[in-house]
Amino acid sequence: MTDITRRRSDKKREAIIQAATQAFQEFGVNGTSMDKLAELANVSKRTVYNHFSTKEYLVMHLIKEQWQSALVDINAEYKSDSPLNEQLEELVFQEVSFMCSDSHLELARVAIGHFFYKPEKLKDEVTQLKAQESSLHRWLKKAEADNRLTFEDIEQVVNEIDSLIKGQSFWPQLFKIEDNLSDDDKWRITRNIVAMVLSRYEC
Amino acid sequence: MTDITRRRSDKKREAIIQAATQAFQEFGVNGTSMDKLAELANVSKRTVYNHFSTKEYLVMHLIKEQWQSALVDINAEYKSDSPLNEQLEELVFQEVSFMCSDSHLELARVAIGHFFYKPEKLKDEVTQLKAQESSLHRWLKKAEADNRLTFEDIEQVVNEIDSLIKGQSFWPQLFKIEDNLSDDDKWRITRNIVAMVLSRYEC
């Protein structure tokens, strides 16, 4: 198989993925027939099936692919010589931005539409997502060890911060109840969250 | 039409509603065929259609019916001679209990399953739900007028509290990621939320 052949094939494949990504978000997996999809991708239905043997494979491929591209490493080293609010704002802003990013929302929409009535499967996938959230975890631990924050249950704190982030930058956007956030919005939300957290847990 | 006739008819109707409620939660609206439903209700398919002329009518009936039964009036009068934390805890506890009640979760599951890819319709329904949330609103306003709380944007505060409540007593339960909450859990969550809010906004 040569480069050029592969290139044509890859273009078709790309078109399928492109169309599927968009259609699944807009109409849902169930609302998108393979015929419709092929038409949107400007590709014959048979070609779709040559690349993805079943609809389920296509869906799973998309979810995993988008997961990869959505997974931006959020990292913020704890610094004992820098103000807490600045550091935490930096971290929370990254989380807020990630949560309301198109790539993450799109992924969440497809995944939820696909898994909503398959809670066992959903649980597995969510477990993976949780790995993502350990950066905040680590930062809080170090700040506590450094005697600048005090709390009893770190899981509780992470939960609270997570709730504040998602409640303002994820759930409303997921259901298209609220518009996308501007950078100003994100910073405003971030500052309020940090102010709240520090007023409660700062020593 | 006499009482007894109505009684047989009503029993059938009740069985249909009962079966639909359960099946829609478990398998989703799309995952529940009218044949399956009739079988689960121990009723002929035709009888289902005699009571509900289309599947859509049945779905909407259920959503509205459950909405009614779920809508417990949450009320807490602001009292200037009573500690803020006690009052707010009472109020937040009511909201937490409502959010993670079976009736509310069931409603949310059916509604989200039904509306997930119809954002326009969803928006309408959510607007109605928001009326529910004005009790917290009123309480906060009075506490501020009484100079015991200070904040700039009340919407912001309501949003934050709402996020904290739902992030711990609604979303995880909705997706069956977390088990139902015990009363102890609810109080623990409530106390933490109130402590956080007051540490930030109490004068």
Added chain:
DNA sequence: TGAAAAGTAAACTGTTCAGTGTAATATGTG
């Protein structure tokens, strides 16, 4: 008891849709 109301079983219609089979065509390689 007999008429009206409600329910039942089962076959049927029409549509949507995932997935397949096939024969023809296009594209690129050696």
Added chain:
DNA sequence: CACATATTACACTGAACAGTTTACTTTTCA
């Protein structure tokens, strides 16, 4: 050119499913 690989058009299968029709039975009640 000859060969291999991809793509296409399109007809087809088989299943699921919303909603209907029909011929028949049960329940209620005047």
